[in-house]
Amino acid sequence: MHRVDSLDARILLALDQDPQGTVLSLSRQLGVARNTVHARLRRLLSDGSLGPFSQRVRMDALGLPLIAFISIAISQSASEEAVAALRVIPEIIEMHATTGDADLLAKVAARDPADLHRLTNRMLSIDGVMRTSTAMSLVEVMPLRTLPLLEAAAGDI
Numbered sequence: 001m002h003r004v005d006s007l008d009a010r011i012l013l014a015l016d017q018d019p020q021g022t023v024l025s026l027s028r029q030l031g032v033a034r035n036t037v038h039a040r041l042r043r044l045l046s047d048g049s050l051g052p053f054s055q056r057v058r059m060d061a062l063g064l065p066l067i068a069f070i071s072i073a074i075s076q077s078a079s080e081e082a083v084a085a086l087r088v089i090p091e092i093i094e095m096h097a098t099t100g101d102a103d104l105l106a107k108v109a110a111r112d113p114a115d116l117h118r119l120t121n122r123m124l125s126i127d128g129v130m131r132t133s134t135a136m137s138l139v140e141v142m143p144l145r146t147l148p149l150l151e152a153a154a155g156d157i
Contacts, residue, residue, distance in 0.1 A: 001048045007032065008049075009154035011040055016147065064091065064109035067137040068116055070123065071102030078128025079103070085126040091119050102133065 004012070007030075014026050023041065027034040044050045059067060074082045086092060086106065094107040106123075110116040113136070120132050 002043070004044075004049060004150075004153055006153060006155050007036075008040055008044060009150045011037060012044075012050075013147075013150050013154055016150070059093065059109040062109070064111055066110040066112055066116055067140070068108050068110065069135045069137070070106045070108055070120060071098075071100075071133040071135075072104040072106060072123060073101070073130045073132070074103045075128045075130055076103075082126055082128030086123065086129075089119065089122060091115075 010030055011026060014029055015021055018025070021029075023034055023038045027037045030037065059065065072086070083095075083104070086095065086104070089108075091108050091110060092106045093109050096105050097103060098105045108116070108119055110119055116134065116136065120134055123129055123132055
């Protein structure tokens, strides 16, 4: 993954404003050659700088309005197997290895508290998962955002 430069950031900001913008319209808007925009977009996609479109789908649109964060303690001797088994659970939408009391932090989407309970029990049934601790999100006060960072990278700030 390469570091996003000013032009990359400007292209991404333009796409944020018009997700269906064509390479030609982007090149005109930004005042750069069409081939430059095309090459930049192709590189951003191929090197993993841009995630898949599916990451933009809101969980409540999928019938999964409850978001929770689950700290997971795992046995170090079974960590790879436990992580592999956790990755299979579709409701785990994000997971990070962390420092502190737990080894992993998982963001999950569920239908309701009963469904969340089912998910935590499923996690606890995995070999190597020792314990979990759950915090339910009450209200999303600020969604994931990268706009201010892109504006800074583009030199707009």
